[in-house]
Amino acid sequence: MNAMSQQDRAAPVDAADALAFRAAMARVGASVNVITSAGPAGRGGFTATAMSSVTDDPPTLLVCMNRRSAQCGMFLENGVFCVNVLSNDHVALAGHFAGKIADMEARYASGDWETLPSGNFALHDAIAAFDCRIVAHQLVGTHYVLFGEVLGIRHRPTGHPLLYLDRA
Template structure:
């Protein structure tokens, strides 16, 4: 089978896919780290599992693998600046964390206090695929807030879609 889709064509097409913006954090023996990701999704609910894609060129790759845990923090529209900091606008990790309020989870990870939802995960598998590593995490704890509107990424920009949604009954 011949691949006929170019890297640029694929990237431009993926820019047209709307995705929630997340800050992925880790804390453990290797230290504290974090990055912004839009490539996150559920895998299965038995056991509760999700995946996150992380650029393999990131200097933090080893940190996440060695800590064997991470937390996915789904951002609200109020977190636009924080998303930029964790996307690399700020290289100093302590300055990134100082820009928001965090709570310590039983695992040792830190969760964004006002995230829409935070998924605390044990790293089940890290697998390289092309330019990225797929981090597969088994969810060990969940923190949800009952309101808030997700920060989304579309056409290479952060966007907000006005809606009456934003709360759940459970």
């Protein structure tokens, strides 16, 4: 077994250091997702990597959304969201929903969407789409954690997910 060089070893950091935390999290690869919501409060969407499964009984996942987002109230009022797992062909779309395009209608115009029974929008060629009903939410620091019970799933058998690593 090869010994790690001093340069390759993880440096200890103060647990309260937010900059060090963000730098370390940048080294963790994650799928890129567009989270959509549609309902009585309107239509919105944002790009997120903070998404994870919670349990498979009942199928539930979580999404984290910055509390300063102007869309927080709309997502909570609609009570639904859809996680669209992007493929490596969706780099431009990810940028649009990350804020490179401010107008929501223009964001949606940059993709091919299907309306789900919940009223949410699913990207037609997403790697996977999870249609969810918000069953709980909690404010933790700078973000809301939205827990969604999965109402429906669409996925395709081919394609490669878009991954975010080292801030790119």
